Amino acid sequence: MFKIVNKRILNSQVKLMDIYAPHIAKKAEPGQFIILRINEKGERVPLTIADFDREKGTVTIIFQEVGKTTKELGSLNEGDTILDFAGPLGIPSKLDNVKKAAVIGGGLGTAIAYPQAKKLNFLGAEVHAIIGFRNKELIILEEEMKAVSNKLFVTTDDGSNGTKGFATDILKKLIEEGNEYNLVIAIGPLVMMKAISELTRPYNIKTIVSMNPIMIDGTGMCGGCRVTVGGEIKFACVDGPDFDGHKVDFDEAIRRQSMYKKHEAEVVKKHQCKLGGGSDA
Amino acid sequence: MPNMSPKKVPMPEQNPNERIKNFLEVALGYTEEMAVEEAQRCLQCKHRPCVSGCPVNVKIPDFIKLVAEGKFQEAYEKIKETNSLPAVCGRVCPQENQCEKVCVRGKKGESVGIGRLERFVADWYINNVDSKPDVPKKNDKRVAIIGSGPASLACAGDLAKMGYNITIFEAFHEPGGVLVYGIPEFRLPKSIVKKEIDSLKDMGVEIKTNMVIGKVFSIDELLAEGYDAVFIGSGAGLPKFLGIPGENLNGVYSANEFLTRVNLMKAYKFPEYDTPVYIGKNVAVVGGGNVAMDAARSAKRLGAENVYIIYRRSKEEMPARLEEVNHAKEEGIIFNFLENPTKIIGTDDGWIKGIECIKMELGEPDSTGRRRPVPKEGTEHIIDVDSVIIAIGQGPNSLISSSTKELKTKEWGGIATDENTGATSKKGVFAGGDIVTGAATVIMAMGAGKKAAEAIDNYLKNNN
Numbered sequence: 044m045f046k047i048v049n050k051r052i053l054n055s056q057v058k059l060m061d062i063y064a065p066h067i068a069k070k071a072e073p074g075q076f077i078i079l080r081i082n083e084k085g086e087r088v089p090l091t092i093a094d095f096d097r098e099k100g101t102v103t104i105i106f107q108e109v110g111k112t113t114k115e116l117g118s119l120n121e122g123d124t125i126l127d128f129a130g131p132l133g134i135p136s137k138l139d140n141v142k143k144a145a146v147i148g149g150g151l152g153t154a155i156a157y158p159q160a161k162k163l164n165f166l167g168a169e170v171h172a173i174i175g176f177r178n179k180e181l182i183i184l185e186e187e188m189k190a191v192s193n194k195l196f197v198t199t200d201d202g203s204n205g206t207k208g209f210a211t212d213i214l215k216k217l218i219e220e221g222n223e224y225n226l227v228i229a230i231g232p233l234v235m236m237k238a239i240s241e242l243t244r245p246y247n248i249k250t251i252v253s254m255n256p257i258m259i260d261g262t263g264m265c266g267g268c269r270v271t272v273g274g275e276i277k278f279a280c281v282d283g284p285d286f287d288g289h290k291v292d293f294d295e296a297i298r299r300q301s302m303y304k305k306h307e308a309e310v311v312k313k314h315q316c317k318l319g320g321g322s323d324a
Numbered sequence: 325m326p327n328m329s330p331k332k333v334p335m336p337e338q339n340p341n342e343r344i345k346n347f348l349e350v351a352l353g354y355t356e357e358m359a360v361e362e363a364q365r366c367l368q369c370k371h372r373p374c375v376s377g378c379p380v381n382v383k384i385p386d387f388i389k390l391v392a393e394g395k396f397q398e399a400y401e402k403i404k405e406t407n408s409l410p411a412v413c414g415r416v417c418p419q420e421n422q423c424e425k426v427c428v429r430g431k432k433g434e435s436v437g438i439g440r441l442e443r444f445v446a447d448w449y450i451n452n453v454d455s456k457p458d459v460p461k462k463n464d465k466r467v468a469i470i471g472s473g474p475a476s477l478a479c480a481g482d483l484a485k486m487g488y489n490i491t492i493f494e495a496f497h498e499p500g501g502v503l504v505y506g507i508p509e510f511r512l513p514k515s516i517v518k519k520e521i522d523s524l525k526d527m528g529v530e531i532k533t534n535m536v537i538g539k540v541f542s543i544d545e546l547l548a549e550g551y552d553a554v555f556i557g558s559g560a561g562l563p564k565f566l567g568i569p570g571e572n573l574n575g576v577y578s579a580n581e582f583l584t585r586v587n588l589m590k591a592y593k594f595p596e597y598d599t600p601v602y603i604g605k606n607v608a609v610v611g612g613g614n615v616a617m618d619a620a621r622s623a624k625r626l627g628a629e630n631v632y633i634i635y636r637r638s639k640e641e642m643p644a645r646l647e648e649v650n651h652a653k654e655e656g657i658i659f660n661f662l663e664n665p666t667k668i669i670g671t672d673d674g675w676i677k678g679i680e681c682i683k684m685e686l687g688e689p690d691s692t693g694r695r696r697p698v699p700k701e702g703t704e705h706i707i708d709v710d711s712v713i714i715a716i717g718q719g720p721n722s723l724i725s726s727s728t729k730e731l732k733t734k735e736w737g738g739i740a741t742d743e744n745t746g747a748t749s750k751k752g753v754f755a756g757g758d759i760v761t762g763a764a765t766v767i768m769a770m771g772a773g774k775k776a777a778e779a780i781d782n783y784l785k786n787n788n
Contacts, residue, residue, distance in 0.1 A: 080497055087589070087599070111598060130536070130539065131539055259599075262561075262721065262723065263561075263562055265581035266578040276572070298574060
């Protein structure tokens with residue numbers, strides 16, 4: 044059993060939790076993830092390690108309430124426990140020898156981009172962070188990102204925070220202004236990562252994306268998370284989740300992510316009935 | 325006077341038309357009367373070929389004699405002297421290739437139903453005896469065991485009996501390895517696996533789940549932390565794919581993923597359980613081993629109308645147990661022999677609509693002694709399916725070998741060991757089961773675990 048020692052509500056859909064798991068906290072590196080299962084009947088869900096505190100023995104997860112499991116997780120409180128919590132899984136991001144990087148977080152992807160920006164900043168790289176959200180209400184980790192980057196750009200699709208547009212627009216402008224990045228890290232929805240990769244391809248800027256396919260075990264034994272990279276099958280859980288954005292078959296990944304749409308709708312409906320109505324909490 | 329009937333006492337089974345609608349166990353097991361009657365068929369022969377046919381050398385005539393006398397508890401204790409998981413072995417061992425293959429009664433008529441009797445005794449004990457085994461007197465040595473499948477459980481059981489302090493590290497949330505994620509409920513009820521594992525816990529074996537060794541701790545760290553020896557029984561869990569076009573279409577599963585969803589995550593009880601599984605109306609399962617049979621029969625139970633086994637050789641070469649092939653046939657599984665998939669065909673939105681196969685014929689024997697299948701050009705044809713499950717074998721996962729210094733591996737990635745002891749190239753580290761041999765059987769893995777336990781005992785006695 045793994046105790047929730049801290050819970051913070053970041054916006055109406057996104058929550059942060061610190062989980063007490065000292066053995067994982069000791070080993071965790073940016074780019075890695077955990078797999079959790081809330082209870083006996085639960086499913087195994089992968090979540091990126093958003094931060095960790097080796098002294099306190101905690102691992103931070105940030106999640107958006109999109110389905111039954113994340114809604115159920117969101118309803119837990121400090122002091123409650125999660126049944127299973129395994130990690131750190133996946134290969135840590137390779138962030139050494141980077142002079143100047145652009146780190147892009149889209150929506151919840153900002154939570155995954157944050158530890159990368161933090162590490163790059165710690166290693167002495169110049170970090171330009173661009174975080175994009177649908178609207179002002181959904182902005183998360185603005186202060187945290189600011190603290191670990193040299194420049195921070197916050198965009199909203201609808202302009203409700205003042206900067207209207209997409210992260211790609213900002214990155215394009217920065218590149219055109221003459222910023223020479225050794226590395227672009229893009230983390231967010233597949234369509235956004237695809238757009239960033241297409242943008243950087245003609246400039247030949249190394250672009251790393253963090254894939255988030257459906258997973259079961261997270262240890263390389265089922266291949267449910269397979270993605271095509273440079274024409275080869277890779278398992279995101281053991282070969283990734285970071286891959287070269289210029290080599291990933293995004294269209295295939297987008298299609299594979301929709302495999303259980305019907306099942307997900309069914310289980311969410313059942314869960315809401317149990318809660319006594321269509322509450323979004 | 326022995327029972328001279330040439331046939332085994334039949335074992336009651338669920339009717340095929342009923343059982344394809346549920347995940348309950350197919351074979352129902354002997355009653356006390358049936359067990360005694362079958363036990364009387366054993367001739368108690370002096371040279372005991374059956375014992376040497378068993379990879380863990382269960383004292384077969386001795387336990388069968390006790391069954392014939394109605395002494396079921398004593399029979400259980402006799403089996404447990406050498407076998408930590410009798411309820412499992414009695415169910416899933418390919419006895420026809422092991423103990424029962426060499427049974428004297430098998431020369432004229434059917435061999436003694438050794439597996440059925442072992443199963444009966446273990447089930448009888450679980451249902452009738454409540455006492456816990458004695459906790460052996462502990463010594464001061466600690467052994468870490470990686471993985472909790474059959475090799476590890478056998479190794480842990482034997483070492484615990486010798487007094488060692490055992491900690492098992494399991495990556496999944498539940499111990500048992502292939503016994504819980506691979507073999508379906510209708511062949512091996514999970515409650516039985518749990519009881520067998522509980523009896524190891526009662527002997528003082530500690531099991532730590534959610535521990536992905538190679539990530540959370542390395543083998544070197546375990547040794548540095550004070551474990552005196554390590555046994556690696558992490559299995560061969562890495563699925564192989566065909567490498568044909570269309571393999572990443574929606575609806576294509578590795579058998580490992582499909583079976584893990586169904587067995588471990590109980591997706592057959594969705595939405596009571598949260599994990600979903602997708603199965604279409606027409607399903608192709610590619611492969612001819614036990615994993616393929618398990619996947620096909622599970623698909624049928626999930627409501628598939630037509631389930632095809634596509635196997636590139638002929639029936640004779642199938643590695644699956646004959647009993648399981650027969651069960652599959654009774655359940656209406658369709659066998660397409662001498663056929664190999666060439667591509668999986670998708671709809672515009674990325675779901676499967678068919679599988680293209682080519683007919684094969686058997687050529688010269690290959691390195692394994694089996695005749696090599698050769699494609700017959702121009703025989704491509706399409707089978708309409710909407711799900712495909714790939715069950716063509718598993719390789720070793722490199723999580724442990726790649727994170728451990730001084731650990732020699734074989735060309736195909738398995739861990740290299742001394743055949744007699746299971747000792748690896750790294751001092752104090754032993755290995756056994758599928759991680760050494762490649763995908764094999766439950767009982768072979770248990771045999772390797774037992775051998776390693778003996779070797780670990782020797783090592784720890786002579787090394788300090």
